[in-house]
Amino acid sequence: MSFWGKIIGGFTGFLTGGPIGALVGAAMGHAADTGAGRLGDPAQLAAMLGTREQLFAVGVVVLSAKLAKCDGPVKRVEIDAFKRQFRIPPENMGEVAKLFDSAREDAQGYEHFADRMGHAFADRREMLEDVLAALFSIARADGPLTNGEVAFLQRVQLGFGLDAPAWTRARDSTSQKPRPMPTGPDPYQVLGIAPGATDDEARATWRRLVRENHPDAVASRGGGADMVRRAADKVAEINAAWDRIKRDRKL
Template sequence: MAILSNFTALLQAIPGRATLEAVLDAIRSMFSGDRDTRRKVAFSVALIALSAKMAKADGVVSAAEVSAFRQILEIPPEEMRNVFRLYDIAKQDIAGFEIYAGRLRSLCEDENGNCQLLGDVLDGLFHIAKADGVVHERELAFLEEVATIFGLDEAGFARLRERHVAGPDNPYAVLGLDTDATAAEARSQYLTLVKENHPDRLAARGVPDEFMFIASERMKAINDAYSKIAKRHAA
């Protein structure tokens, strides 16, 4: 858990009363000479902080959601205190999630303009939101607003939403296809998504190894959706 081990130094570097703004400033300054580590730490903090903001918006944190959070962040015992301190900082910070999400996008754009990593953060948030069996209305509204701030287009958010909310029942939506798509179109889209979600691609955009659980769950949904579509065409 090399990335999570940076949290002790990160929290020690925050002067005075800890806020999300201070956390982001510390990430930028502490890792100014190491872009790869900066992206990975920012990803970790984003998932923790926005999970806390989502819990505050929804008003409820279920045991299932905590379990889902820990599926994504395999937290070693020695880092548990730091992770949940960051969670509490985010939950108690009076600044709205909109400000934090906007700052996170700016941090991403300052690096190389490639913000696909933000989509991975949203994927993790959806995984947590649905852990209790349903994505509640307030959670969905929160996620949609975060997606807009992150710059995800409507089609991209719809595909993400359908994969998590209605995936088993709507395989075409999971792949971003119309229901009248041909077998060839389905296979072409499937291969494109497999290529986009290859572990090497994810690592290149800064997704830490610790969080490849997200990628694994995404590929399971993509493979399952394509298998169902292929069977329909073969029938």
């Protein structure tokens, strides 16, 4: 399943009310009303998209286009990368292409979409992490990340409400295949808590351990490269344990 299909497929009722082209078409109608086919005021457009479906459909297109623009003229390889990451059905590509072209005229205004998506999908952080990983792939399509692209992605991370481990996973992601089912040691032993611990106790312990073991924290304490690598492995183990506990408890 494509990355786009994976997100839509996991979101019940995503296409209720019409195909994605209709959602993008509504945004394009607004753009036409606000200035000769331009995107218009990004803040106003983001506010207009009242449903999660509309916001997601338009938000990923706008973020991708403005990311491609932030380091200079948009290149074909960046457009191709966008199409690979978000596989829009052929019948909807015309509307999406128009919105992409309008959004890429400048790199301004993306913050409104990142913030609105972070608020709307606060209960779907894993999905937002997948979107951030897709944006990393688009940014790398034309070469190593530039300072401007890193700043853009960090602002998207902030708007999405994602933590440092999510940033690391998205940055280091090499594919958009579904994550494998985690295996390994007892997750409660990894966190150092009893199986009978409350949800709040487990969550608080996970957050504390991530904070204490984060590679940046280790580096700030003077840890060398080996210690930082070990810290990264430890945080990955902690996150995997918490993911298993959340899934088992249906949190």
